[in-house]
Amino acid sequence: MSRFVKGLSKGPIDLQSLVNRPLSAAQALQQQESTTIQLSGRWHKDKSQSDSMQDACDVVELKWVLRRALAILNTLQIEDTPDHFRxxxxxGGIMDVVEQYPWTGQEQRHNRRDKRSGHHFGKIVKTDSGPAIV
Incomplete structure (x- = not known):
């Protein structure tokens, strides 16, 4: 499953399974030339470029209803401010997940993404290739 997390730690130019819309040719060129990774914005999943989630669902024994919600997963919104990364x-409103991490590096508690009981803990750190949630 590390390949899914690894993909999210890269900049938007490297993410083949997400497409930021609308993006003009001039904006794309400016984004490529920029040395600062800017992830803020709304990203739409391009299912034709995405890996199947079947193996990940099997590993965590995800129930049928949640697998259907994953099938319509289509948008990732990122808010990167000086104070936090959200x-x-x-x-489609069925399985929306909101997580926010302060740039102080303080560990945060969030509900499980698969909507089962329990929590997970994470914090955000800056890396050479951009922010990474650990």
Missing amino acids: TIIKA
Whole structure:
């Protein structure tokens, strides 16, 4: 499953499974030339460029209803401010997941993304290739 997390730690130019819309040719060129990774914005999943989630669902024994919600997962919204890094994963209102991490590096507690009981803990750190949630 590390390949899914690894893909999210890269800049938008490297993410083949997400397409930031609308993006003009001039904006794309400027984004490529920029040395600062800017992830803020709304990203739409390009299913034709995405890996199957079947193996990941099998590993965590995800129930049928949640697998259907994953099938309509289509939007990732990222808000990168000087104070925090927030992700909002949209699945048509059925399985939306909001997580926010302060840039202080303080560990945060969030509900499980698969909507089962329990929590997970994470913090955000800056890396050479951009922010990474660990």
